[in-house]
Amino acid sequence: MKIQSVLVSFGLGLLGSFSIGSVSQDFRVSPAIAQTAPSSCPLPADIAITFLNSECKEVKLEKTQDFYRYFGNSVSKYGRYLTSDQYTTNSEAIKKLALNQDWGNPASKKVTVTLPAGMTVYQGIAAPQNPATCYPGGGQQIFIKDSRDATIKWSDGEDVTIQPFCCK
Amino acid sequence: MESKNQELIKLIENAIAVSNQIKLEKNADYLNNVINILQNLKTQVVENQLTPSEGVLTLGLSRGVADWVDSLDSPLLKAMGNIEKYYQQNF
Numbered sequence: 698m699k700i701q702s703v704l705v706s707f708g709l710g711l712l713g714s715f716s717i718g719s720v721s722q723d724f725r726v727s728p729a730i731a732q733t734a735p736s737s738c739p740l741p742a743d744i745a746i747t748f749l750n751s752e753c754k755e756v757k758l759e760k761t762q763d764f765y766r767y768f769g770n771s772v773s774k775y776g777r778y779l780t781s782d783q784y785t786t787n788s789e790a791i792k793k794l795a796l797n798q799d800w801g802n803p804a805s806k807k808v809t810v811t812l813p814a815g816m817t818v819y820q821g822i823a824a825p826q827n828p829a830t831c832y833p834g835g836g837q838q839i840f841i842k843d844s845r846d847a848t849i850k851w852s853d854g855e856d857v858t859i860q861p862f863c864c865k
Numbered sequence: 866m867e868s869k870n871q872e873l874i875k876l877i878e879n880a881i882a883v884s885n886q887i888k889l890e891k892n893a894d895y896l897n898n899v900i901n902i903l904q905n906l907k908t909q910v911v912e913n914q915l916t917p918s919e920g921v922l923t924l925g926l927s928r929g930v931a932d933w934v935d936s937l938d939s940p941l942l943k944a945m946g947n948i949e950k951y952y953q954q955n956f
Contacts (some may be wrong), residue, residue, distance in 0.1 A: 744942075746923060772895075777931060826929075
């Protein structure tokens with residue numbers, strides 16, 4: 698049974714490599730693969746560790762695709778971490794993407810980041826951060842190696858519903 | 866103090882030293898914040914108040930630095946990664 702589910706997972710993974718949406722489903726429906734397969738994230742360990750169980754998937758985009766980034770000011774607008782998830786409140790984004798507030802990103806705005814076809818992204822699940830009650834992670838996490846690539850389009854950004862983030 | 870705590874403190878102090886070195890060249894405000902985060906972490910280790918990782922939890926150090934650091938070969942990112950890996954493997 699377990700072997701079957703792993704095989705199905707790999708099958709979904711191959712199909713999913715053609716679109717981010719399908720790959721997202723792969724990660725969500727295949728917890729068995731996380732327990733049985735060794736880490737396959739091709740990123741350096743220093744970066745892979747930011748993904749749950751240090752697992753991520755390298756995906757070359759077949760077409761132009763939109764992702765999102767939650768930020769609070771011009772300093773945190775640009776960066777290498779994006780997501781394919783959309784959140785209705787800043788608090789939800791902070792928790793699911795594990796945006797530790799010590800680093801100064803209140804996630805009060807959302808920018809749409811348009812990546813060009815052919816760009817390589819690394820996709821996985823955001824790892825939990827200490828304290829896990831505040832930053833459980835679990836959201837879709839996308840990593841790009843060069844956020845300054847001139848072919849990337851960053852929208853102006855829009856306000857996100859603010860819900861005071863409480864962490865006890 | 867347990868040897869694993871001492872080793873983690875060494876790694877944190879190394880990251881603080883790297884941060885101070887980079888701070889001389891650029892982005893002093895941001896790096897001051899990085900140093901504060903590392904100092905707070907060191908205090909938690911010294912006071913034995915660090916939450917166990919159980920092989921899954923991270924400290925957010927690599928995530929925080931990899932987001933903005935100029936080069937992915939940065940010694941600061943390596944120093945943070947060393948802390949994260951040791952924490953996940955030993956706490």
